[in-house]
Amino acid sequence: MPSTTRESGSRSRTRRAILDAAIALLATRPQASLAEVADAAGVGRSTLHRYFPERTELLSAVVEDSMAQLTAAVAAAELDRGTPAQGLRRIIHTYFELSPVLLVLFGEHLIDTRKDLVGDLDELDAPVFALLERGQREGYFDAEVSKEWLNRVLWAVVYVGIDATAEGTMTRHAALESITRTLEHGMLARPGA
Amino acid sequence: MPSTTRESGSRSRTRRAILDAAIALLATRPQASLAEVADAAGVGRSTLHRYFPERTELLSAVVEDSMAQLTAAVAAAELDRGTPAQGLRRIIHTYFELSPVLLVLFGEHLIDTRKDLVGDLDELDAPVFALLERGQREGYFDAEVSKEWLNRVLWAVVYVGIDATAEGTMTRHAALESITRTLEHGMLARPGA
């Protein structure tokens, strides 16, 4: 028997609805109550408890699901193909499009609820690290700072764009352009000059 | 002459202790209970309530105090003196040193509890905006992006350094160097090339 027991279509649909609503809600309000999550998912509170008996289990599932989505998206970006320059642009887009997932995972230290998955996190970032390292070797990325630092900066600047977009200050397009430009050029007009 | 009525030394000392503890605590755990705050401040819970009858009042006071500290620090950085390059380095240091205050103000949207102070926030950032604008005019800062964007990026990258320092990944010195380098150069080895 498949470890994955069969799930009567409706069950898996309900589960997905809850997960999606939870991710969207917790991205902006990590302390949202279960009643709010249930409401956002369009299900009763008792139904939510039926799928996730305890809050921590819901959080766990949200983390797992988010990581799975992120892993898939990063893989789809095929960072090992093309030049580092192209890879950078692709990972920027990938991160930017997955904003709710990213927010829920890192924005609020929700990952800490599942210490056992922190290891998988490295595995998840591996393709990005590989890209950064390759770029550093080829003289494209700055080798004076660590690839871990570059990864953090990458995420931080993308976050700035997500935030600016969320509050309506910029359009998605403008944000994407600013992100790319800043990551490639820094704050200066003629860097290195 | 202080319109602030007399405060028996001990009262103001207790108040400061509470405020400092609250800022330090809320910087990392914005949902910390009042009991924890009182504990961290080394006072009884009833004493805390005596100074700040309601949680919202404590939050308000924390925001006000943080903004005052930040305003003073930014003023002390004298961003209108010297070249934009020097100004940038000084504001980086200023932000970096004030990490708890910055975290409590922006890291957790705590500012939203006092909408009336959002206006003062612009006033607070004014010297930074002035620096950025001056730098853009003089051709030092990138003029292809807005000064608001530059300000956000500035804070975001400093935050990366604060975070890396907090979790022990980097020393303060290393973080400061990486922040400066990244802001000036971006992620690339030879930007603009």
Place this chain on the structure above:
DNA sequence: GCACTTTGGGACACTCATGTCCCACAAATG
């Protein structure tokens, strides 16, 4: 149509943070 599954809502107990009140004790002030 019938049996089985899934659902929503209500009722309940429990925990925890909050806020209030009071009182005895310590510290500062005169």
Place this chain on the structure above:
DNA sequence: CATTTGTGGGACATGAGTGTCCCAAAGTGC
């Protein structure tokens, strides 16, 4: 030394979020 001022701790009420249980109704598959 006596008074005022500040403090800590306990007792208590309240409200919100959580978790459990149950049952009638709606949905699903055969």
